[in-house]
Amino acid sequence: MVPARVTGPQSSKIAGARRRGYSTRMLLGAHFSISGGYHKACGEAERLGCNALQLFTKNQMQWKAKPITPGEAAEFKEARRKAGVAAAMAHDSYLINLASPDAKLRGRSLEAFVHELHRCRSLGVESLVTHPGSPTGAGERAGLQFMVGSLQEALKERGSTSILLETTAGQGSTVGWRFEHLAEMIDGCAGDPGLGVCFDTCHVFAAGYDLRTEEGYDRTMEEFDRVVGLPRLRAFHVNDSKQGLGCRVDRHEHIGRGKIGRTAFRCLMTDERFERIPKVLETPKEGDMDPKNLSVLRRLSRETECRKR
Numbered sequence: 001m002v003p004a005r006v007t008g009p010q011s012s013k014i015a016g017a018r019r020r021g022y023s024t025r026m027l028l029g030a031h032f033s034i035s036g037g038y039h040k041a042c043g044e045a046e047r048l049g050c051n052a053l054q055l056f057t058k059n060q061m062q063w064k065a066k067p068i069t070p071g072e073a074a075e076f077k078e079a080r081r082k083a084g085v086a087a088a089m090a091h092d093s094y095l096i097n098l099a100s101p102d103a104k105l106r107g108r109s110l111e112a113f114v115h116e117l118h119r120c121r122s123l124g125v126e127s128l129v130t131h132p133g134s135p136t137g138a139g140e141r142a143g144l145q146f147m148v149g150s151l152q153e154a155l156k157e158r159g160s161t162s163i164l165l166e167t168t169a170g171q172g173s174t175v176g177w178r179f180e181h182l183a184e185m186i187d188g189c190a191g192d193p194g195l196g197v198c199f200d201t202c203h204v205f206a207a208g209y210d211l212r213t214e215e216g217y218d219r220t221m222e223e224f225d226r227v228v229g230l231p232r233l234r235a236f237h238v239n240d241s242k243q244g245l246g247c248r249v250d251r252h253e254h255i256g257r258g259k260i261g262r263t264a265f266r267c268l269m270t271d272e273r274f275e276r277i278p279k280v281l282e283t284p285k286e287g288d289m290d291p292k293n294l295s296v297l298r299r300l301s302r303e304t305e306c307r308k309r
Contacts, residue, residue, distance in 0.1 A: 093116065133147060165186075169247075183228045201268070206246070208248075211264035240255050
């Protein structure tokens with residue numbers, strides 16, 4: 001059973017949670033390519049010393065995909081074991097819109113999403129991340145209702161795979177950019193324990209939650225706990241932002257080079273509450289930057305400014 005939300009007097013203790021530096025128990029990684037086979041993602045994780053990863057189970061810009069063969073699944077699982085990848089998650093197709101007011105598109109999206117859940121099961125991937133969709137001109141209220149209906153159906157097919165709602169930047173008419181949206185979707189699914197949240201630092205900042213200072217970081221996490229509940233936070237996408245606070249624009253930047261800055265990431269990397277929550281980079285891939293971004297995060301995790309509260 002998922003623990004109840006922490007509210008009231010207890011929530012004030014969240015900001016004072018003891019923090020520590022980097023440990024090998026921390027689950028850290030990046031989104032890796034499956035070009036050449038699913039097992040290649042594990043090989044890249046091993047090369048960079050990562051024990052967590054994210055991948056696509058298919059081409060993210062196409063509806064259909066070839067089935068995952070038993071041989072491919074076995075090869076991935078063995079490569080994952082050898083690489084020591086303790087946490088693996090997938091991201092669904094960018095074509096999927098579970099909040100569409102168009103019943104045909106919403107139905108096609110649900111079918112594709114369930115298919116991706118089955119692909120995750122084949123690979124033994126623990127969770128599938130999805131962007132809450134866009135109701136286009138139907139309005140936010142309708143979009144949330146459509147999302148709840150779609151999730152209710154998808155949860156029937158999830159098996160052992162968790163569904164993670166990704167915080168969005170609020171670009172266009174997309175829902176999920178307020179913590180209240182996430183809580184409504186979860187509550188609309190009767191608090192199903194298979195439903196969690198992937199907290200994208202860039203998206204949350206772009207949506208208007210200020211992470212730039214230690215106080216802002218604590219305030220944001222306390223707000224998330226009050227509205228959604230920290231037990232629902234199952235993964236992080238660790239990205240800086242090219243655009244400013246509240247811009248509602250989804251543009252990722254390398255760690256410490258964007259508008260969020262290093263303090264937020266130092267706070268995250270030294271926050272012991274999230275030590276065993278997977279943290280994966282989705283920063284731009286130009287120039288083999290993953291090693292540099294990972295190095296920055298590991299270095300920040302050893303700093304102490306955010307520990308004492």
